[in-house]
Amino acid sequence: xxxxxxxxxxxxxxxxxxxxxxxxxxxxxxxxxxxxxxxxxxxxxxxxxxxxxxxxxxxxxxxxxxxxxxxxxxxx
Amino acid sequence: xxxxxxxxxxxxxxxxxxxxxxxxxxxxxxxxxxxxxxxxxxxxxxxxxxxxxxxxxxxxxxxxxxxxxxxxxxxxxxxxxxxxxxxxxxxxxxxxxxxxxxxxxxxxxxxxxxxxxxxxxxxxxxxxxxxxxxxxxxxxxxxxxxxxxxxxxxxxxxxxxxxxxxxxxxxxxxxxxxxxxxxxxxxxxxxxxxxxxxxxxxxxxxxxxxxxxxxxxxxxxxxxxxxxxxxxxxxxxxxxxxxxxxxxxxxxxxxxxxxxxxxxxxxxxxxxxxxxxxxxxxxxxxxxxxxxxxxxxxxxxxxxxxxxxxxxxxxxxxxxxxxxxxxxxxxxxxxxxxxxxxxxxxxxxxxxxxxxxxxxxxxxxxxxxxxxxxxxxxxxxxxxxxxxxxxxxxxxxxxxxxxxxxxxxxx
Ligand SMILES: Cc1cc2nc3c(=O)[nH]c(=O)nc-3n(C[C@H](O)[C@H](O)[C@H](O)COP(=O)(O)O)c2cc1C
Ligand code: SF4
Ligand code: SF4
Numbered sequence: 001x002x003x004x005x006x007x008x009x010x011x012x013x014x015x016x017x018x019x020x021x022x023x024x025x026x027x028x029x030x031x032x033x034x035x036x037x038x039x040x041x042x043x044x045x046x047x048x049x050x051x052x053x054x055x056x057x058x059x060x061x062x063x064x065x066x067x068x069x070x071x072x073x074x075x076x
Numbered sequence: 077x078x079x080x081x082x083x084x085x086x087x088x089x090x091x092x093x094x095x096x097x098x099x100x101x102x103x104x105x106x107x108x109x110x111x112x113x114x115x116x117x118x119x120x121x122x123x124x125x126x127x128x129x130x131x132x133x134x135x136x137x138x139x140x141x142x143x144x145x146x147x148x149x150x151x152x153x154x155x156x157x158x159x160x161x162x163x164x165x166x167x168x169x170x171x172x173x174x175x176x177x178x179x180x181x182x183x184x185x186x187x188x189x190x191x192x193x194x195x196x197x198x199x200x201x202x203x204x205x206x207x208x209x210x211x212x213x214x215x216x217x218x219x220x221x222x223x224x225x226x227x228x229x230x231x232x233x234x235x236x237x238x239x240x241x242x243x244x245x246x247x248x249x250x251x252x253x254x255x256x257x258x259x260x261x262x263x264x265x266x267x268x269x270x271x272x273x274x275x276x277x278x279x280x281x282x283x284x285x286x287x288x289x290x291x292x293x294x295x296x297x298x299x300x301x302x303x304x305x306x307x308x309x310x311x312x313x314x315x316x317x318x319x320x321x322x323x324x325x326x327x328x329x330x331x332x333x334x335x336x337x338x339x340x341x342x343x344x345x346x347x348x349x350x351x352x353x354x355x356x357x358x359x360x361x362x363x364x365x366x367x368x369x370x371x372x373x374x375x376x377x378x379x380x381x382x383x384x385x386x387x388x389x390x391x392x393x394x395x396x397x398x399x400x401x402x403x404x405x406x407x408x409x410x411x412x413x414x415x416x417x418x419x420x421x422x423x424x425x426x427x428x429x430x431x432x433x434x435x436x437x438x439x440x441x442x443x444x445x446x447x448x449x450x451x452x453x454x455x456x457x458x459x460x461x462x463x464x465x466x467x468x469x470x471x472x473x474x475x476x477x478x479x480x481x482x483x484x485x486x487x
Binding site for chain 2: 007008009010011012013014029030031032033035
């Protein structure tokens, strides 16, 4: 089991706070919206990821438990 | 190349809606009760995949709704057909309303749904009139359960969560998932959102079996399909094919090419450009296409004449896609708009330095970054354009065009 970050793109309004708190996994695009590194959150960044999730002012971030085998699987 | 039973067999579609008597004389009555019970496994065995664009297995979707329904699910037949290059759903609904209705009724029985909403794009007036008449022809029980809901025009109103939200709140914009419609949709109930062609095919599978469906395709592909052909062919419009048919056979069935073509757009605005020789050799088999990174999508095959600039044609499509954004998500709103503006500058002969480089970077960044898959489709189309029209794009970055002066308008 591992955690992946999920962004609710409809909620996110590009505050960019997440990228400040978790620069290892989140960059911002030219308009200030997050670009997420693919894959699960590495062990040593878990705490930072939790902080970023908690800090998003519009509650657009969450951590989702994924079985290691289906990481990053997106459904149609 | 046609299977013995098809979606558009019977009176020619141009003759208008087929009535109930003719429909039943041709295909027999709708299987009911215990016969319909076995339909989910039969659909799973058939291999039927959705025809609204995403190609999700139909049987599996029915099962996930059935498992949650408790008899209170909703069936939402998706006939929004916002895709500008596609005409197959409106044609099917207008000409074969009873087949679509059969599919929706069977789905309702199989998943345990009371209500059936036939969600029909606003512009498709012949389709909604035809479905309304068909519901009246069926009488009491069907009239009580099923109704036409007119979908507002716009590319994203046909997206599944947008359709659900329209029925719930009168706003046809996508919502965040989860919950997905099969979990919580119309009125909070598990909702089966299914394209109208998928439903019509399900009604044929119910009558003729999963083996019929598989044999109706050309191996290894399964099933018949409706496709929309456009560009310089003698008979553009909707054609029925066996999946697995090649594009060149389809072109022959459409009366052949009337002009030189340089490329074809396969799958519509969510699809990809291919150079014409490659496109003609393609087999219209969703699995084979996917393996090549091309989506069958909603079955669009659109040819670009050699005389029309590929950069200009792409600029038109991408600006339409940008304008069609529901403007709820930053990457879709700003990213698509920026790509469209830069492509427009290139097409119009007023490139800014680095436009091409930026288009390429922005398109690579878009997939997976919208609330729905709208930006993914547009980005895929753009990336294919950069590949197929690579030379033209770099000429345009230098302010030139091999079609003479850079031109804004495609034919
Ligand atoms: C932007 C967008 C627009 C869509 N428009 C339509 C549409 O007009 N009709 C349709 O059937 N599906 C449309 N879809 C796909 C639906 O979300 C959904 O997958 C489909 O209706 C499910 O039916 P199917 O499995 O039978 O294809 C659209 C998807 C997206 C992302
Ligand atoms: S902090 Fe929240 S709103 Fe801000 S960019 Fe990150 S996800 Fe979006
Ligand atoms: S990705 Fe675009 S079309 Fe889809 S919900 Fe977001 S803004 Fe709307």
